Every structure is written in structure tokens, then in C-alpha cells.
Amino acid sequence: MTTTTGRDRLWDSPEPEGSYDVVIVGGGGHGIATAYYLAKNHGITNVAVLEKGWLAGGNMARNTTIIRSNYLWDESAGIYEHALKLWEGLEDDLGYDVQFSQRGVLNLAHSLQDVREGVRRVNANRLNGVDAEWLDPGQVTEVCPIVDVRQDARHPVLGATYQPRAGIAKHDRVAWGYARAASAMGVHFIEHCEVTGIETSGGRVQAVQTTRGRIAAGRVAMSAAGHSSVVAGMAGLRLPVQSHPLQALVSELLEPVHPTVVMSNAVHVYVSQAHKGELVMGAGIDAYNSYRQRGAFHIIERQMAAVLELFPIFSRAHVLRTWGGVVDVTPDASPIVGLTPVGGLYVNCGWGTGGFKATPGVGWCYAHTIAGDAPHPLNAPFTLERFTTGALVDEHGAAAVAH
Amino acid sequence: MLLIPCPWCGPRDEAEFGYGGQAHVAYPADPGALTDEEWARYLFFRDNPKGPFAERWHHAAGCRRWFTVTRDTVTHEIHPPAFAADGGSR
Numbered sequence: 001m002t003t004t005t006g007r008d009r010l011w012d013s014p015e016p017e018g019s020y021d022v023v024i025v026g027g028g029g030h031g032i033a034t035a036y037y038l039a040k041n042h043g044i045t046n047v048a049v050l051e052k053g054w055l056a057g058g059n060m061a062r063n064t065t066i067i068r069s070n071y072l073w074d075e076s077a078g079i080y081e082h083a084l085k086l087w088e089g090l091e092d093d094l095g096y097d098v099q100f101s102q103r104g105v106l107n108l109a110h111s112l113q114d115v116r117e118g119v120r121r122v123n124a125n126r127l128n129g130v131d132a133e134w135l136d137p138g139q140v141t142e143v144c145p146i147v148d149v150r151q152d153a154r155h156p157v158l159g160a161t162y163q164p165r166a167g168i169a170k171h172d173r174v175a176w177g178y179a180r181a182a183s184a185m186g187v188h189f190i191e192h193c194e195v196t197g198i199e200t201s202g203g204r205v206q207a208v209q210t211t212r213g214r215i216a217a218g219r220v221a222m223s224a225a226g227h228s229s230v231v232a233g234m235a236g237l238r239l240p241v242q243s244h245p246l247q248a249l250v251s252e253l254l255e256p257v258h259p260t261v262v263m264s265n266a267v268h269v270y271v272s273q274a275h276k277g278e279l280v281m282g283a284g285i286d287a288y289n290s291y292r293q294r295g296a297f298h299i300i301e302r303q304m305a306a307v308l309e310l311f312p313i314f315s316r317a318h319v320l321r322t323w324g325g326v327v328d329v330t331p332d333a334s335p336i337v338g339l340t341p342v343g344g345l346y347v348n349c350g351w352g353t354g355g356f357k358a359t360p361g362v363g364w365c366y367a368h369t370i371a372g373d374a375p376h377p378l379n380a381p382f383t384l385e386r387f388t389t390g391a392l393v394d395e396h397g398a399a400a401v402a403h
Numbered sequence: 404m405l406l407i408p409c410p411w412c413g414p415r416d417e418a419e420f421g422y423g424g425q426a427h428v429a430y431p432a433d434p435g436a437l438t439d440e441e442w443a444r445y446l447f448f449r450d451n452p453k454g455p456f457a458e459r460w461h462h463a464a465g466c467r468r469w470f471t472v473t474r475d476t477v478t479h480e481i482h483p484p485a486f487a488a489d490g491g492s493r
């Protein structure tokens with residue numbers, strides 16, 4: 001698209017219209033991908049994505065881009081593996097380079113309990129058609145020579161799960177690629193437009209109020225990640241999520257030294273090396289509820305202490321930058337994607353620390369849910385009602401600290 | 404790092420504390436009488452306000468007592484606990 005200034009832009013920024021068939025609240029990766037699949041898979045193009053800041057400036061801009069599908073339960077394997085398959089064809093589909101790199105992920109085991117949990121997960125993954133291997137310490141060094149596997153180390157490596165098809169992508173380019181393709185099909189991306197109210201009548205959604213005026217909507221799809229409780233609250237809905245800071249950091253640019261992604265739940269840390277060369281690391285959430293996009297330094301300090309034990313070679317690297325996002329955490333570490341008690345109002349939230357990898361999958365399934373007013377089979381288990389029925393999808397083992 | 408005012412020990416670093424989430428969530432008086440919906444609300448649903456939040460902290464590496472403060476979840480400003488005569492409500 002070429003503007004009057006002659007500059008090429010990836011997406012149009014039109015003035016909001018008075019009404020749309022579908023309004024998506026939140027222009028993060030999920031909201032943008034949902035708009036893309038609404039247009040592409042369902043022919044619904046009268047869609048606006050409303051973003052209070054700039055497009056994909058929330059968690060989409062802040063995550064550490066780990067992509068994998070080696071979750072324990074069938075329900076999770078279903079949606080995350082669907083996402084991974086879409087990742088594998090995404091650059092062709094979008095006609096855009098997102099720097100998707102299948103460099104594999106190791107999940108280290110440091111105790112017998114970790115070993116048992118890891119082996120069980122490998123077996124569960126295989127039964128679900130997800131590529132997974134159990135590696136002994138020698139095989140771990142073949143995949144990643146810089147991990148310290150000496151058995152007298154502070155965190156001895158007893159083995160690891162390995163998913164070769166896992167990897168990383170360039171988060172910004174993923175958002176831009178989806179937005180570019182959706183915009184070309186007619187979707188409106190409206191930035192600096194905060195939703196401040198949701199109007200309902202007769203048990204059905206009618207419109208949203210925004211800082212850029214009232215916008216009527218046939219359907220409203222919430223996708224506000226860390227702000228999910230706030231947005232749902234506008235429609236009188238209470239969600240079982242808590243918002244927490246989640247931090248990450250990068251080192252200066254280094255020569256390629258780290259060929260894969262290494263995660264360790266036990267010591268709350270994970271590391272990859274971005275295409276540019278910086279080491280990308282993250283930890284677990286800060287304990288308290290917060291909407292402030294920053295966390296405490298002692299979390300970073302502990303995380304670095306663990307990293308240096310696992311990767312002694314990093315001892316001379318410097319922390320260049322740390323930052324935080326606000327993530328929406330559910331009691332069972334699984335997302336909520338589906339219908340709400342309000343007609344025409346849909347919820348996508350609770351992806352917590354691990355929703356980047358799901359971007360294509362959730363976009364696909366959420367679009368299906370909105371278009372047909374019924375969940376896609378892959379998100380059908382992730383209802384709001386599961387907290388009442390008890391049909392939880394407990395992924396704490398595979399997801400709580402991990403991303 | 405937060406500086407958290409323990410009512411018994413004074414202001415201490417966050418690293419000394421454990422977090423207990425939303426305050427004033429009472430155990431249901433008659434759990435067996437609750438509907439599934441009500442039980443779910445008790446078990447899984449907590450307030451998640453953007454703004455002032457009454458929450459529990461545990462001074463794990465200090466006096467090991469629990470207390471309640473009101474903290475703003477945007478500014479992180481903490482309003483110290485009220486010293487109630489009833490120690491349990493601190």
C-alpha cells in the first residue's frame with residue numbers, strides 16, 4: 001500500500017467507521033491473526049481491530065518468541081500442534097518473511113522427578129503425533145554443546161526432552177505479516193483507540209465505546225491479554241485470570257554460540273539466541289498482581305544466577321536490556337477461548353506466559369468461533385465453563401514457568 | 404523491588420515475603436450447600452483490578468506472620484495495613 005507521502009505502509013490506518021460486523025478488542029498477535037483468518041477462511045472482512053496503543057506493542061512486542069507444541073494433555077497438543085503446523089507454512093501463506101527457525105527446544109531435567117515428568121511427556125507427545133525425544137546428558141551436549149552437563153554442577157542435567165520442530169520467530173514480523181495480509185483483504189486496524197465500554201442489551205452485545213467514539217458491532221471479540229479482566233468487566237463478566245508482570249532480557253550481540261532453545265522449569269529460566277545475535281532469556285512471573293509493564297530486579301538476578309550455572313560460557317556476557325509485559329494467568333495454566341454468557345461477545349484470554357507460539361492456531365480457531373458462533377473443535381475444551389464443571393486442562397508441568 | 408511494610412517488623416524488601424493474593428476471601432460457611440457455580444467462584448475466581456487491591460503478604464523470612472495491605476496494581480504504591488485491635492485482621 002502506498003500513501004500520499006509515497007511511503008509504503010504495511011497496513012492502512014483508516015478513521016473508524018460507525019459500525020462493523022466484527023470488532024476485535026486488542027491489536028496484539030492474537031487479535032491481528034484472528035482478523036486475518038476471519039477474512040481469509042470465512043470471508044468476513046468488515047472487521048475492525050481496535051488497539052489502545054500501537055499495533056502489537058503489548059506482549060506481542062515483549063515475548064521471547066519460543067514456539068513449541070510439546071504440551072502434556074491431548075487438548076493442548078491439539079491446539080498447539082495445529083499452531084505449529086500453521087507456523088510451518090506461514091511465510092508462504094502470508095508471502096512475508098517472519099524468520100521462523102525450527103532450531104528445536106530442550107527442556108532440561110535436573111531431578112528424578114523432572115526425569116519422570118519429562119519421559120511421561122515425551123510419550124504423551126508421541127501418542128499425539130507431536131515430535132518428541134528423550135535425550136541423555138551426552139545427547140544433550142550433541143544438540144547444545146554449551147550446556148554444562150557435569151554431574152557435580154549446581155543443577156546437574158539428568159536428561160532432557162527434545163522437540164526438533166520447535167523454534168523461534170521474529171515476533172514483530174509475525175504481527176506485521178498478518179496485519180499486512182489482513183489489511184489487503186479490507187480489515188481496518190485502528191490504533192490509539194481504547195475500548196472504554198461494551199454496550200449490551202437484551203443479553204446481546206451492541207457496540208463498544210472508545211476514545212475515538214462509539215462503534216456499533218454485530219460481534220465483539222475480546223483479545224486483550226493482560227487487560228482481559230478489565231475489558232471483560234466492561235460487559236459485567238468476571239474471568240478466572242490474574243494479571244502478573246513477566247520479565248525478559250537480552251545480552252549484547254554475540255557471535256552464534258547457542259544453536260537451539262534451552263528451557264529449565266526447575267530453575268525457572270530459558271535461553272535462545274536471536275537471529276541478530278543477542279541471547280534472549282526469561283524467567284517466571286513476578287509473584288504479585290500488576291498492570292505495570294515492569295518487574296523486580298531480584299527476579300532477573302536469580303534468573304542470571306541459574307543461567308550462569310547452566311551456561312558457564314555466558315559469564316562475560318552483559319545484560320543489555322530488561323523489560324516486562326503483563327500476562328493473564330489462569331488457575332490451570334491453559335487459555336480460555338470461546339463463547340461468553342453475552343450473545344455475540346467472545347473471549348480469548350489466559351494465555352499467560354505462553355501465547356505467542358499459539359498465534360496462528362488461536363487466530364484460526366477464534367475466527368472460526370466468531371464466524372460460526374460456536375467453538376472450533378480445537379478450542380472447545382478451553383471454555384469458561386470448565387472452571388465450574390471441573391474439566392480443567394492442567395498444564396502446570398508443561399506451561400507454568402515455561403513459555 | 405517493593406518495600407513492603409510489615410506491621411510487626413516495619414518496611415522490608417519484597418524478597419523476604421511470600422504473596423497470598425486477594426484478601427478477605429472467606430472460606431464458605433457451609434461448603435456443601437454451594438452450587439457448582441458458587442464453588443467455582445470461591446475456588447478459581449479472584450478480583451483482578453487495575454488500581455487499588457487489598458492483598459495478603461506473608462513475612463516468610465521475618466516474623467512469618469500474614470497481613471493485608473492495599474497496593475495499587477498500576478503505581479505499586481502501598482497503603483500500610485491498618486492496625487486493628489483484632490490481630491487477625493492485620
Ligand SMILES: Cc1cc2nc3c(=O)[nH]c(=O)nc-3n(C[C@H](O)[C@H](O)[C@H](O)COP(=O)(O)OP(=O)(O)OC[C@H]3O[C@@H](n4cnc5c(N)ncnc54)[C@H](O)[C@@H]3O)c2cc1C
Nearest residue numbers: 026028029030052058059060063064066195325355356357
Ligand atoms: C516477557 C514475556 C515473554 C514471553 N515469552 C513467550 C514465549 O517465549 N513464547 C510464547 O509462546 N509466549 C510468550 N509470552 C506470552 C505471549 O507474549 C502472550 O501470551 C501473547 O502475546 C498474548 O497475545 P497477544 O499477542 O494478542 O497479546 P498482546 O500483544 O498483549 O495484545 C493485547 C493487546 O490488547 C490491547 N488492549 C488492552 N486493553 C485494551 C482496550 N481497552 N482497548 C483496546 N486495546 C486494548 C493492548 O494494548 C495489547 O496491544 C511472553 C510474554 C512476555 C511478557
Ligand SMILES: [Zn+2]
Nearest residue numbers: 409412462466
Ligand atoms: Zn514481619
